[in-house]
Amino acid sequence: MTMGSRMAGSALFRHLGPRLFSAASASRSSAALEPSFSLLQSSSLSPSPVLLRLFPVRMASTSASPALGGEAHKEDEAKSAAAVHPSEGKHVSSYWGIERYKITKEDGTPWRWSCFTPWEAYKSDTSIDLNKHHVPTTFLDKIAYWTVKILRFPTDIFFQRRYGCRAMMLETVAAVPGMVGGMFLHLRSLRRFEHSGGWIRALLEEAENERMHLMTFMEVAQPRWYERALVLAVQGVFFNAYFLGYLVSPKFAHRVVGYLEEEAIHSYTEYLKDLEAGKIENVPAPAIAIDYWCLPPDATLKDVVTVVRADEAHHRDVNHFASDIHYQGMELKSTPAPLGYH
Structure with missing residues (x-):
């Protein structure tokens, strides 16, 4: 019995001993370090490098918050949240969130668009x-x-006289050349350490x-699923080409765009003919169009098509002009760009 009791006690000590001693050591360590932490928290002096190396996580915090959960910890979190958001109505998505300035129209109403600002709006020159x-x-x-x-031939067959969907397809293609040309000039300017004459912008x-x-036009005509698929295919091919x-x-690339814009003018002219003939309903202009082109509040779709057609005419002039500069053996930077010429 004595030998059996000793063996049982020895086995129990082997299992429980490490846990008991490690818990006691941890409690003694925390008790020994607590005065140091309270001294550091109450003192205005910076912690020593030795303590920073030993306890980097604990020393990184400047506020005295309990290590374990509790009511005090919840109160500190609430205070921190209130400190981050001092004013109502502000939403910061991350630490680096930048709040936008409040923008209003001339009549004092809030500006509703985040894709452009009032000083980017303009009145299109329709007398071109x-x-x-x-x-x-x-x-x-x-x-x-x-x-x-x-x-143009397959486009006429596919869209026929559905000019709303035709305009969407046309604009997904027409927005590519300016971005490609600006990218090329941007990279050339970086490589050669030279200005671009404003042509990038x-x-x-x-x-x-x-x-x-x-x-x-997305507000006027919603594309069908196969039209969206066609846009993906056409944009992929056209961008690379x-x-x-x-x-x-x-000079060839700009000339192509010049002729594309001439065809766009023709398409929008046919669009206007159908609007005037009543074949297409002359619905009120989308709100984004009224603010972007500074149209009157009672503007209609006909007014929108008119200003869009004028924009295409301006793009026609710019690209034929750029091609002519190259034909004369010069680079675009040698001639000031027509900035703001919509």
Whole structure:
């Protein structure tokens, strides 16, 4: 019995001994360190590097919050949350969240759009000549001209006279060249340590303007699923083709866009004819169009198509102008860009 009791006690000690002694050591360590922490918290002196190395997590906090949960801990969290959000109505998505300034219209109403600001809005110059045409004379110009004519043929078959959906497809393509051209000039400017003459901004303005056309017509006609699929395919092909075209010959690429814009003017003119004939309902203009083009509050879809057509005419002039500069053996930077020429 004595031997059995000793063996049982020995086995129990082997199992419980490490746990008892480790818990006691931990309690003695925490008791020994507590005065140090309270001294550091009550003192205005910085903690020593030795303590920072030994206790990096504990010393990183400047507020005295309990290590374990409890009512005091919840109160501290509530105070911290109140300190982060001092004013009502503010929403910060992360530590780096930047609150936007409050923007109002001239009449004092809040500005509703986050994609553009009031100083980016403008009144389109609708007095521009819509009938201007660059007659192709060189071999490269003729290739550009007939390339656009060939591309128009399947578009006419697919969309026919559904000009709302046609406009959406057109704008998804028309917004690509400005971005590609601006990207090329941007990278060239970085490589050569030179200015671009403002052409980077001019081409990016064109791309943004075309994208706003798309955002406007999205409010007028909702694309079907197969039209969205067609946009994906056409944009993928056109982007890569235009990228290679601009890489090989910028004058050819800009000439193609010039002729594309001429076709866009024709399409929007036909759109207006159907609106005037009553074949398409002349619905009220989308709110985003009224604010972007500074249209009157009672503007209609006809007014929107009119200003969009004027924008396309301006883009026509810019791209034919850029192509002419290249034909003269110069680079775009040698001629000031027509900034703000929508």
